[in-house]
Amino acid sequence: xxxxxxxxxxxxxxxxxxxxxxxxxxxxxxxxxxxxxxxxxxxxxxxxxxxxxxxxxxxxxxxxxxxxxxxxxxxxxxxxxxxxxxxxxxxxxxxxxxxxxxxxxxxxxxxxxxxxxxxxxxxxxxxxxxxxxxxxxxxxxxxxxxxxxxxxxxxxxxxxxxxxxxxxxxxxxxxxxxxxxxxxxxxxxxxxxxxxxxxxxxxxxxxxxxxxxxxxxxxxxxxxxxxxxxxxxxxxxxxxxxxxxxxxxxxxxxxxxxxxxxxxxxxxxxxxxxxxxxxxxxxxxxxxxxxxxxxxxxxxxxxxxxxxxxxxxxxxxxxxxxxxxxxxxxx
Amino acid sequence: xxxxxxxxxxxxxxxxxxxxxxxxxxxxxxxxxxxxxxxxxxxxxxxxxxxxxxxxxxxxxxxxxxxxxxxxxxxxxxxxxxxxxxxxxxxxxxxxxxxxxxxxxxxxxxxxxxxxxxxxxxxxxxxxxxxxxxxxxxxxxxxxxxxxxxxxxxxxxxxxxxxxxxxxxxxxxxxxxxxxxxxxxxxxxxxxxxxxxxxxxxxxxxxxxxxxxxxxxxxxxxxxxxxxxxxxxxxxxxxxxxxxxxxxxxxxxxxxxxxxxxxxxxxxxxxxxxxxxxxxxxxxxxxxxxxxxxxxxxxxxxxxxxxxxxxxxxxxxxx
Numbered sequence: 001x002x003x004x005x006x007x008x009x010x011x012x013x014x015x016x017x018x019x020x021x022x023x024x025x026x027x028x029x030x031x032x033x034x035x036x037x038x039x040x041x042x043x044x045x046x047x048x049x050x051x052x053x054x055x056x057x058x059x060x061x062x063x064x065x066x067x068x069x070x071x072x073x074x075x076x077x078x079x080x081x082x083x084x085x086x087x088x089x090x091x092x093x094x095x096x097x098x099x100x101x102x103x104x105x106x107x108x109x110x111x112x113x114x115x116x117x118x119x120x121x122x123x124x125x126x127x128x129x130x131x132x133x134x135x136x137x138x139x140x141x142x143x144x145x146x147x148x149x150x151x152x153x154x155x156x157x158x159x160x161x162x163x164x165x166x167x168x169x170x171x172x173x174x175x176x177x178x179x180x181x182x183x184x185x186x187x188x189x190x191x192x193x194x195x196x197x198x199x200x201x202x203x204x205x206x207x208x209x210x211x212x213x214x215x216x217x218x219x220x221x222x223x224x225x226x227x228x229x230x231x232x233x234x235x236x237x238x239x240x241x242x243x244x245x246x247x248x249x250x251x252x253x254x255x256x257x258x259x260x261x262x263x264x265x266x267x268x269x270x271x272x273x274x275x276x277x278x279x280x281x282x283x284x285x286x287x288x289x290x291x292x293x294x295x296x297x298x299x300x301x302x303x304x305x306x307x308x309x310x311x312x313x314x315x316x317x318x319x320x321x322x323x324x325x326x327x328x329x330x331x
Numbered sequence: 332x333x334x335x336x337x338x339x340x341x342x343x344x345x346x347x348x349x350x351x352x353x354x355x356x357x358x359x360x361x362x363x364x365x366x367x368x369x370x371x372x373x374x375x376x377x378x379x380x381x382x383x384x385x386x387x388x389x390x391x392x393x394x395x396x397x398x399x400x401x402x403x404x405x406x407x408x409x410x411x412x413x414x415x416x417x418x419x420x421x422x423x424x425x426x427x428x429x430x431x432x433x434x435x436x437x438x439x440x441x442x443x444x445x446x447x448x449x450x451x452x453x454x455x456x457x458x459x460x461x462x463x464x465x466x467x468x469x470x471x472x473x474x475x476x477x478x479x480x481x482x483x484x485x486x487x488x489x490x491x492x493x494x495x496x497x498x499x500x501x502x503x504x505x506x507x508x509x510x511x512x513x514x515x516x517x518x519x520x521x522x523x524x525x526x527x528x529x530x531x532x533x534x535x536x537x538x539x540x541x542x543x544x545x546x547x548x549x550x551x552x553x554x555x556x557x558x559x560x561x562x563x564x565x566x567x568x569x570x571x572x573x574x575x576x577x578x579x580x581x582x583x584x585x586x587x588x589x590x591x592x593x594x595x596x597x598x599x600x601x602x603x604x605x606x607x608x609x610x611x612x613x614x615x616x617x618x619x620x621x622x623x624x625x626x627x628x629x630x631x632x633x634x635x636x637x638x639x640x641x642x643x644x645x646x647x648x649x650x
Contacts, residue, residue: 063544068544095550107541107542110559110564113559118542121551122549
């Protein structure tokens with residue numbers, strides 16, 4: 001495990017997450033393990049995709065990384081600093097450098113504020129601009145995300161979903177962050193708008209040298225935007241590899257099933273496509289099965305899977321998998 | 332056949348167009364998005380929407396007239412509300428006594444407006460006090476959450492389970508008075524509980540809203556988050572709750588005075604007036620008519636006003 005952590009962490013990383021856990025209390029005695037010992041390193045300037053089914057802890061993982069939730073255990077290091085120890089000025093600096101774009105563009109904008117007020121909220125805290133300069137900056141940002149400066153005086157409910165999401169992006173950009181968690185920024189939008197927003201995100205990344213954590217359950221979108229992809233299942237990372245490796249040669253049975261579910265644009269390919277259908281439901285994260293969490297649904301389940309939870313191991317260069325079968329095959 | 336040939340020729344023509352005939356005219360800028368409407372603030376916008384609601388506007392006008400009459404009414408008639416005149420008892424409305432007189436010869440016009448002072452004061456002060464206490468209580472409970480929230484909300488539930496009639500009787504017995512102050516105390520003692528629950532629920536909902544999380548992610552301090560996001564998004568609900576609560580207090584006061592637990596003579600309220608008139612109802616129905624119509628009109632107006640405010644204060648309903 002330590003070897004893996006070393007392998008995942010190096011000087012290029014903007015954000016390093018080690019053994020991160022986030023448990024929620026569910027009732028008196030039970031705990032819900034939303035994020036269970038996750039380790040990732042995110043390189044400066046890259047886009048790391050994070051995929052998984054609904055409720056597998058993707059969002060919680062993203063929010064815990066940027067200190068919106070306090071982690072139950074584990075360490076998050078941003079730019080060489082452990083974020084749990086940050087206070088006062090350093091904490092403010094961290095919040096300036098790290099931003100989030102939310103999933104629901106209808107809930108993420110305050111209905112009582114104009115677009116201009118929403119975007120300048122962060123500027124008021126981190127910069128000291130005059131009113132004129134603020135107005136100018138807001139107009140610039142609106143133009144950058146493809147909206148007219150006229151929108152600054154409007155309220156959020158006057159905008160469409162795609163426009164609101166652009167405002168959400170402008171709000172995050174307003175404080176000039178280095179790292180942005182994109183928490184399913186496109187899942188609430190319709191397909192034509194999805195492409196616009198994703199291409200906007202790619203354009204902005206090039207322009208500002210941003211690093212993204214792109215959380216989504218849309219596998220083809222993640223393939224389009226990401227450099228590396230992590231697959232989560234029930235709070236754990238089951239596979240982490242480059243975009244090319246993961247989609248070309250998925251190793252974990254769960255990833256294989258996910259990839260096989262992507263529809264193809266080619267009708268002939270679609271007709272002959274082999275789908276791996278997963279049996280059963282995702283087990284409750286309150287009482288996950290012992291050993292490998294995927295075992296009850298895995299068609300390759302072995303004895304060892306029941307006894308021991310597989311660790312994330314590098315089976316090929318920069319291809320990490322948490323599966324006993326893959327570990328044996330690639331020894 | 333000929334159309335097909337035409338198509339072919341036109342296609343070849345198109346291919347033959349030399350490049351210099353094309354001209355780059357650029358892409359559309361945002362000129363289509365320019366908005367003519369000037370910037371309007373939240374309250375200006377709410378007022379604009381409120382004005383469009385004619386029923387609520389009429390209710391507001393009735394209430395304003397009511398308040399003006401309550402302030403100046405007793406002085407207009409030229410009679411003191413306590414002044415008895417044995418030569419003019421139980422008169423029907425006439426030129427001297429616009430609303431007539433009661434069984435002791437007191438001018439009803441002066442008495443109705445004097446009574447309105449007590450009724451409206453109890454209604455407004457009661458609702459405002461209850462809202463302030465309730466908002467603070469509910470805000471604290473939702474902010475701290477956990478065990479604090481649990482204990483505070485159990486207290487509210489216990490208080491809500493006591494019928495207010497018992498509290499009123501107990502308080503009038505304990506304090507040995509039936510003044511306006513006692514009534515207000517008795518009515519607000521448990522009246523804030525409803526608002527406390529409302530505010531707590533709203534705040535809890537807001538706490539997990541993504542825009543509050545976004546403020547947190549931007550580094551906005553908790554105090555500023557409460558001031559800029561939580562309170563503005565709760566204030567509409569509180570204002571509406573106040574307007575809906577006022578008729579409740581007015582009615583409670585009228586009811587208590589009617590059964591003799593409220594305001595005592597010579598002071599009076601609409602409920603007390605109605606109670607006194609009820610004994611002579613068969614012979615002098617107008618004595619009951621005026622206080623009753625005031626109670627009904629005020630309650631209706633406040634309810635309609637509350638309705639209009641609820642619509643006006645919600646920017647999502649903006650057209």
